[in-house]
Amino acid sequence: MKVKQTMSDVALQGKRVFCRVDFNVPMEDGIITDDTRIRAALPTINYLIEQGAKVILASHMGRPKGEVKEDLRLTKVGEHLAKLLDKPVNKLEESIGESVEKTVLEMNDGDVVLLENVRFHAGEEKNDAELAKSFAKLAEIFVNDAFGAAHRAHATTEGIAKLLPAVSGLLMQKELDVLGKALAEPERPFTAIIGGAKVKDKIGVIDHLLDKVDNILIGGGLSYTFTKAQGHEIGTSLLEEDKMELARGFLEKAKEKGVSFHLPVDVVVADEFSKDANTKVVDIDAIPSDWMGLDIGPKTRELYADVIKNSKLIIWNGPMGVFEMDAFAEGTKAVANAMAETAGYTIIGGGDSAAAVEKFNVGEKMDHISTGGGASLEFMEGKDLPGVSALNDK
Numbered sequence: 001m002k003v004k005q006t007m008s009d010v011a012l013q014g015k016r017v018f019c020r021v022d023f024n025v026p027m028e029d030g031i032i033t034d035d036t037r038i039r040a041a042l043p044t045i046n047y048l049i050e051q052g053a054k055v056i057l058a059s060h061m062g063r064p065k066g067e068v069k070e071d072l073r074l075t076k077v078g079e080h081l082a083k084l085l086d087k088p089v090n091k092l093e094e095s096i097g098e099s100v101e102k103t104v105l106e107m108n109d110g111d112v113v114l115l116e117n118v119r120f121h122a123g124e125e126k127n128d129a130e131l132a133k134s135f136a137k138l139a140e141i142f143v144n145d146a147f148g149a150a151h152r153a154h155a156t157t158e159g160i161a162k163l164l165p166a167v168s169g170l171l172m173q174k175e176l177d178v179l180g181k182a183l184a185e186p187e188r189p190f191t192a193i194i195g196g197a198k199v200k201d202k203i204g205v206i207d208h209l210l211d212k213v214d215n216i217l218i219g220g221g222l223s224y225t226f227t228k229a230q231g232h233e234i235g236t237s238l239l240e241e242d243k244m245e246l247a248r249g250f251l252e253k254a255k256e257k258g259v260s261f262h263l264p265v266d267v268v269v270a271d272e273f274s275k276d277a278n279t280k281v282v283d284i285d286a287i288p289s290d291w292m293g294l295d296i297g298p299k300t301r302e303l304y305a306d307v308i309k310n311s312k313l314i315i316w317n318g319p320m321g322v323f324e325m326d327a328f329a330e331g332t333k334a335v336a337n338a339m340a341e342t343a344g345y346t347i348i349g350g351g352d353s354a355a356a357v358e359k360f361n362v363g364e365k366m367d368h369i370s371t372g373g374g375a376s377l378e379f380m381e382g383k384d385l386p387g388v389s390a391l392n393d394k
């Protein structure tokens with residue numbers, strides 16, 4: 001990916017800046033349950049304020065599909081942001097139109113406005129050119145700090161970048177720097193841990209990482225497709241039958257490339273998908289035909305922890321088991337703890353793995369927790385991110 005312009009490449013004093021952030025935070029009953037993404041955008045927002053810009057913040061929240069959904073308004077986010085900034089945030093009820101235009105023209109240097117959820121307009125996700133123009137009309141400069149949405153070619157991430165001088169924000173830069181450097185000049189041994197539910201979603205990542213890493217540790221629901229491909233009985237565990245051939249191909253590719261490809265050697269099996277299920281630990285070649293694997297077993301945990309502790313760089317994406325249920329959380333916990341204890345550089349690829357390290361209280365011990373789940377996955381697949389590609393080249 002080409003090197004992109006940053007905020008230091010443009011004059012910001014007195015300018016209206018349209019700053020795209022990812023404030024898509026989890027909410028329960030109107031309360032923000034994790035404000036990581038809001039905090040992660042503070043350095044950029046504070047920098048813009050210090051530079052005397054007029055800061056117009058834009059974000060999506062959830063997937064309202066082009067309609068106004070009351071529970072997906074950004075009102076609570078605005079209130080919380082004002083507390084974090086210790087400064088008023090003028091949260092608007094719309095994101096485009098005459099009244100918004102009037103408000104932004106009346107802003108003073110250093111003021112902060114938060115537009116309403118941009119996905120209340122159907123054109124946002126369609127990257128509609130007219131809608132992009134309506135957003136661009138509000139400002140003189142575009143700053144993209146929404147790494148979490150950088151894999152989306154939407155009006156506020158891609159379309160607008162073609163209409164205004166477009167540069168990256170500090171969070172965006174940091175994410176690209178950390179992930180980019182890790183993949184381009186990895187410290188070795190370099191280990192990737194891949195878990196989660198679906199092989200389908202991780203094919204591109206596994207394929208791309210096989211060209212880069214020394215070790216791959218596989219866990220979670222997707223491991224059973226590999227285990228089955230090796231000829232073992234997997235009972236009623238998660239299986240993507242049409243991906244077995246591909247799994248075999250990955251095992252072959254690993255051999256050719258000299259990558260140590262680790263699969264679970266034992267698993268925690270359950271007689272049903274439930275927190276109250278009967279469970280037992282079995283070796284990988286002894287899964288009973290009517291039981292399902294829901295976590296990696298103790299031998300695997302130890303083996304994976306050893307590899308992690310002997311690595312200089314570790315990237316983790318996807319839980320090792322159904323960590324939301326205590327009975328199947330030990331594998332994910334063991335990996336999280338090993339990540340916390342290793343002297344190697346640790347990167348968490350967003351999504352469920354980020355939730356897991358927080359759940360096990362080791363978030364602060366990680367070197368980098370990405371604010372993007374899908375975005376970091378696509379980056380690790382070697383794909384171009386439209387929200388980044390559209391920014392001005394250096």
Ligand SMILES: Nc1ncnc2c1ncn2[C@@H]1O[C@H](COP(=O)(O)OP(=O)(O)O)[C@@H](O)[C@H]1O
Nearest residue numbers: 196197198220221293294318321322351352353
């Ligand atoms: N053995 C398993 N069987 C079924 N589901 C699993 C298993 N292991 C993990 N999961 C589930 O996978 C989900 C996460 O999958 P995924 O979305 O692919 O990960 P991520 O969000 O990290 O990319 C979790 O909700 C977890 O409960």
Ligand SMILES: O=C(OP(=O)(O)O)[C@H](O)COP(=O)(O)O
Nearest residue numbers: 022024148149152372373374375
């Ligand atoms: O939460 C997000 O994605 P993620 O859960 O993959 O990190 C981003 O805000 C993007 O949201 P989207 O997947 O609805 O486009």
